[in-house]
Amino acid sequence: MTNMITLGDGTKLFYKDWGVGQPIVFHHGWPLSADDWDVQMMFFLQHGYRVIAHDRRGHGRSTQTSEGNDMDTYASDVAELAAALDLRDAVHIGHSTGGGEVARYVAxxxxxxxAKAVLISAVPPIMLRTDQNPCGLPMSVFDEIRAGTAFNRSQFYIDITLPFYGYNRPNAVVSEGVRRNWWRQGMMGGIKAQYDCIKAFSETDFTSDLQSIDVATFVMHGEDDQIVPFANAGPLSAELLKNGSLKAYKGLPHGMPTTDAAVINADLLKFIQS
Incomplete structure (x- = not known):
């Protein structure tokens, strides 16, 4: 693996960097890797863009860190990567947890x-139910994810693909290849880092990040998202952004960049070119 940078704390970060042109940087969701963006990277590579994706610390091929598995550190890691690759006029696209990473990095x-940012099925503003966020998900939901990750990870990672991709819906066309690829990516990463990341994606409040972002930001969210419920995420993020726009996708699941790649890629291209 030659595409590795060593961060200031010694963590080694794996990344892919293909092509030339305006850079598009992809930020993956929990507990996956840069591989989750392969379809988008091939699409935009063929449209003349430089495409970059990294494995977040503790995930994929990067160092299985026991510390620093929090949003502040994730954003700092991206800043080091962007500086090392001299990325300018870049479009940052984040899915799910990666959307939170984008929000904090850009802010x-x-x-x-x-140049621009995109939040897809993203965790901002905040997932957890609090006094300030009474419509959020209860802590018990995330405690179940923690328990599944810590003590039954292999089976839990198989099972979670069903709601993730909407494969538990009536008449859903299930792709076993997609499910196995999700499981493969998840099992590549470090269990401690993935466990810590649950707190990072569920309890981090991105309100101030969203309010401070000046660049055009496209918020894309499926209305049938069973992982990051639509009503408490996409619309609220778009309202907080100074220059945000929202597109809701009727019936689409959390993993819509994979299940409906042609639709998502076309809308991403239109936004980037606008």
Whole structure:
């Protein structure tokens, strides 16, 4: 693996960097890897863009870190990667947890480097139910994810693909290849880092990040998202953004960049070219 950078704390971060042109940086969801973006990377590579995706620390081929598995560190890691690759005028696209990473990176580190941002099925503003967020999900939901990850990871990662891709819906066309690829990516990563990341994606409040982002930001969210429920995510994020726009996808699941790649890719291209 030659595409590795060593971060300031010694963590090694794996990344893919293909093509030339305006850079598009893809940020993957929990507990996956850069491989989750392969279809999008091939699509935009063929449309003349430079495409970059990294394995978040603790995930995929990057160092299985026991510390630093939080949003502040994730965003700082991206900043180091962007500096090392001299990424400017970049479009940052994040799915699910990766959407939170994009929000924090763009807000805190993206000045003079970021042209646009995209949040797909993303966790902002905040997933957890709190006094300020009474419509969020209860802590028990995330405790179940923690228990499944820590003590039954292999089976849990198989089972979660059903709601993730909407394969538990009536008449759904199930792809076993997609399910196995999700499981493969998840099992590549470090269990401790993935366990810690559950707190990061569920309890981090991105409200101030969203409010401070100046660049055009496209929020894309499926209305049948069973992982990050639509009503408490996409519309609220779009309202907080200074220059945000929302597109809701009727009937589409959390994993819509995979299940409906042609639709998502076309809308991404239109936004980037606009």
């Amino acid at each position: 805190r580190h993206g000045k003079d480097r970021v």
